[in-house]
Amino acid sequence: MIPFFPPDLFEADRADLLEIMHAVGTGADQRFILGGRTAAFEDALRRRLGAADAVACSSGTSALSLVLSAMGVGEGDEVVVPALGCAPPAATVCALGAVPVFADVDPWRLVVAPDAAEAAVTGRTRALMPAHLFSVMADMPRFADIARRRGLRLVEDSALAQGGELGGTPAGLWGEAGVFSFVQVKTFGTAGEGGAVVTRDTGLGQDVRMLRNHGQDGVHRFVHHRVGYNSRFDEILAAFQLHRLPGLDARLQRRADIADYYTDRFADLADHGICAPPPGRDGRCFYVYTLLTEAREELRAYLAREGIGSHVYYPRPLPHQPAFAPYAPPNGRWPAAESAARRNVSIPLYPHLSDAQVEHIADSVCAFARLGREEAALQSHRAP
Template identity: 50%
Template sequence: MTIPFFPPDLFEADRPLIHDLVFEAGTTNRFMLKDHVAALEDGFRRATGAADAIAVSSGTFAVLVALKAAGVGPGDEVIVQAYCCQPVASQVIALGATPVFVDVTADTMVMDPARVEERITPRTRAILPAHLFSCLVDMAPLRDIARRHGLVIVEDACVQQGATQDGVAAGRLGDVGTFSFFQVKAMGGCGEGGMIVTDDPEIGRRCRMLRNHGQDGATRFLHHIIGFNSRMDEIMAGFLNHRLARFDDILRSRARIAASYTERLSVLGNRITLPPPGVEGRCYYIYAVQSPDRDALRAFLLDRGIATHIYYPRILPHQRAFAAYADPRDRLDTAIRAARQNLALPIYPHMTDAQADAVVDGVLAFHTRH
């Protein structure tokens, strides 16, 4: 049985819808920031409980726009986790600010709040926690730290749409939150797209101007601030409205597969680290395990036709693009270990029970032989 990590048929059932949306946009001259975008923003406000939702062109731009709207600029420092996708650092740098790297926790592989306060300086402006895989950063202690030091929290929830913590939707656990609709995300679109949510009216107002060349949306060619071209198009928004309507079903399907993985793989004990059990309201965008024999396990599964994926095999400050921002004081041992040991198993909503069983059978068979 061949089981791809990124299934090639993610959008096959949506082919007629995509054709209709492209035709509509191409023949009505309603391509950007029109009815579909407004409907998506309204749907996201209702789904998250946020006061405002601002659609943008990508998850990366969502981070950039949110940081700038929150006041991050030249000379500032922003605390980010060392083990993560690159936009958490690159978009800080794009604004003339400096990323300050902190370690992650061993079981979740996300920002360790215990490592944050020691890296705060008079230049620190914001904390940028990123929820990865199927785990959320523990946000309560981060909010306490931010409150004591007068910092803003820009929350990267790009892979945790639909998740909750303490009954609050991911993206609303800080001052402003960001999401990505890249194709393979949990609510992936047929291209690029992103969303920003906030309860702060001033941040929301600035985000709307920043995404559209600094215009206020009422008067064209009147630019209040220097902004970007980060507008979501109507094709993407129309498609995402379709996905949002059935997103709960998507989350349930992913959670069901993840539960079967955890139940069967738990017999391996400490030979492999599974996503922490008993966590409420998570989005299983990725099911990532940690294995000291990661590379051998990956090769074994591939021999059985099972594709896996390694996310972020090298921590950010150990990469050339970010080396200038590395600090010898950084204690990043857990992040380094996560980069060496993480392995994502295939998981997607239309995965069959037979495919899920084959994945687990492969992991168990590897450990039987080793």
């Protein structure tokens, strides 16, 4: 079986992680959060990206909350978010008393469409929050232009995109602030939960740093300048991420190579009802590899029969979710998001897939396309 979520992501780092846990746990300073390891990890991220500041926090979701709060987004404000994707962009907006305004996505690239986002801007709009989705970065030059022309804040949800670049600019640095997620399956995942805010604005970074620790400034303990959050970073995970950082480029390269192979193999499958993501590497981040097909369940069943795991990330657009439907206009439609939610399916993409496994995955997708939907369904229901 080739699992979609591999259980052995950190198997090669087991001994190092145990050593780190022992070193932190027995350290003389007994500092388990926001210590020297966290500071070193933040500095390494900052230097790698060329950012003015990098602030490690408890999760990618928390990173969005910190940025929006630092920007003063609040009651009655509107923030334009994608109609397709994970819940945190909309949820963090709602939690601040603001209103998420859902914009449709590009039907092929699946990221929020700039024209749809600009059409959603009103006099109450405070910020744009485009998100990179699957393995494609949003059109950040267009969003930067819209934000400049319309006088809006620009928050880049780059939680899925660490390591991606668009036009030479790293994901996370196109907006006033960007966020990363270090949950284990992300491109720079860790053995737990974590995130970071990155920014070119030192003032914004300082505000985020204060908010992540209950509004304290890091100098005067128990002096709370603002109502903040408990979004502090773990010293064990900081040391673990520092340990894994030198190998990140090789892991990203392996992901990109696998994605290129898939794209080459699937280039002619559109006529067979399977649409591969856009080719190329500029503006790509290779977090997951996502296909579009009306025969999603048949393809998943066929892949399972071939010993291949698959995953459907977002089977329902956000404005159709019970939590967010009250914020959506009655009878609103997001046709591209609705179509993608019905048709998307992701196949395995992680660095330690072997060449033989990658070839088997590609062979199986191509075989399904050649068989046709009905025959594949019949084969999937036959006894092995």
